[in-house]
Amino acid sequence: MITDELKRLYRLQTGTEAGEMTELPSSGSNRRYFRLAGKYSLIGVCGTSVEENAAFIYMAHHFRQQGLPVPEIYIHSDDKRYYLQEDLGDTLLFHAIEKGRQSSVFSPEERALLKKTIRMLPAFQYTGAQGFDFSRCHPQPEFDSRLVMWDLNYFKYCFLKATGLEFQEARLEDDFQQMCRMLLRDSEETFLYRDFQSRNVMIKDGEPYFIDFQGGRKGPVYYDVASFLWQAKARYPNELREELLNEYIQALRKYTDVNEAAFRNRLKQFVLFRTLQVLGAYGFRGYFEKKPYFIQSVPYALENLRELLHEDYPEYPYLCSILKQLIQLKQFSEERRKRMLEVKIVSFAYKKGIPNDPSGNGGGFIFDCRAINNPGKYERFNHFTGLDEPVIRFLEDDGEITTFLGHVYSLVDASVKRYIDRGFTNLMVSFGCTGGQHRSVYSAQHLAEHLHRKYDVKVRLIHREQNIEEIFEAKKK
DSSP states (O other), X not given: OHHHHHHHXXXXXXXXXXXXXXXXXOOSXXXXXXXXXXXXXXXXXXXXXXXXXXXXXXXXXXXXXXXXXXXXXEXXXXXXXXXXXXXXXXXXXXXXXXXXXXXXOOOHHHHHHHHHHHHHHHIIIIITTTTOOGGGOSSOSBOOHHHHHHHHXXXXXXXXXXGXXXXXXXXXXXXXXXXXXXXXXXXXXXXXXXXXXXXXXXXXXXXXXXXXXXXXXXXXXXXXXXXXXXXXXXXXXXXXXXXXXXXXXXXXXXXXXOOHHHXXXXXXXXXXXHHHHHHHHHIIIIIIXXXXXXXXXXXHHHHHHHHHTXXXXXXXXXXXXXXXXXXXXXXXHHHHHHHSOEEEEXXXXXXXXXXXXXXXXXXXXXXXXXXXXXXXXXXXXXXXXXXXXXXXXXXXXXXXXXXXXXXXXXXXXXXXXXXXXXXXXXXXEEEEESSSSSHXXXXXXHHHHHHHHHSSOEEEEEEGGGTEEEEEOOOOO
């Protein structure tokens, strides 16, 4: 029936018969997509929600009239269950930036695509809203308190309760009501795309085209910025996210005055809200509908939540206390530990050989401490190591080791930051000196303590020649 109806529409539109018809993969929606080959290549869509289809068809026509890059809708069935649209190819922005997402190192080409995309967002929000009939939106014409509470309860019932974490519903509801007031504090006649993320952007001839906006409605601009920049599996490094946010703000100034400090404060509220909404969606699609993609996405959304909770949200004291308990639940913390970076730091004597790296990653950094003034030349230090006060005082009074370690910290810090961003799990740093007793021991010990203070990583410290091993567990956050 579906194929027959889409082929009928193809025949009406083109005057020719459709050739091969191939179903395309879909994600979490109730729509099915087909590529119809023939004289023209078109995309056929079957959607079970007529209201949603009608909203998409109206929006697509309106946005094209406004000069916005969206697929053209050519024809639809009388009941609007079926329609044909422009074939934009197969390249989603999400896939075009795949190497960057996997490595957290985004190429100039990937960055350029992301910047083009985020710069287009204000056009949808402002130009797209001009002459727009918001009564045509589905299921609601406006982002209002009902929708906010729907999404917050989506999180509560589909994710939070599914974890088994106990909480007081009345106190949580109080904070939900407060969040609702914060989010709806201002009102503008702007279009809220709602699901503005890299999976809903297609790349054709190097330019972004926008799809899946049928859930849009009137609402604040912050929501879409949060959706795009904090998309769970996009894994944008903080510096890239900041770069893209600046691009957006500059583009936004074409349409309205921007107080950047106030904008960022408002955005912070929407980032937290959007993160909770996403977790609710992952819970429903993953835990209840048993779709593996969404279960696999949960750790990425929780990592975003961990980062957000480093910020202060005094407006929601009980909610934040529950969220901090949530991210420490055993089922999530164990999964995180599997993916957490472990830095192995070893002190050694060169005459006994450079340490092997059992991870198979090649040994990382090896720093030679032998150029530093050697306490081992003096008999009074023979019975001490770099962990003992007399040797520590000698090395620090001399000063060479302080300068040396300053350079070491800069190099290792840069790698630790990048390894964390890229999801690597092993880094090895070794310090060698003549006997593996004084200078290398001091250096290894101080680097271990430095990394433990500064980063949420596990540090395994081994003073090989002294037969000493110490574990610095990652800090609880």
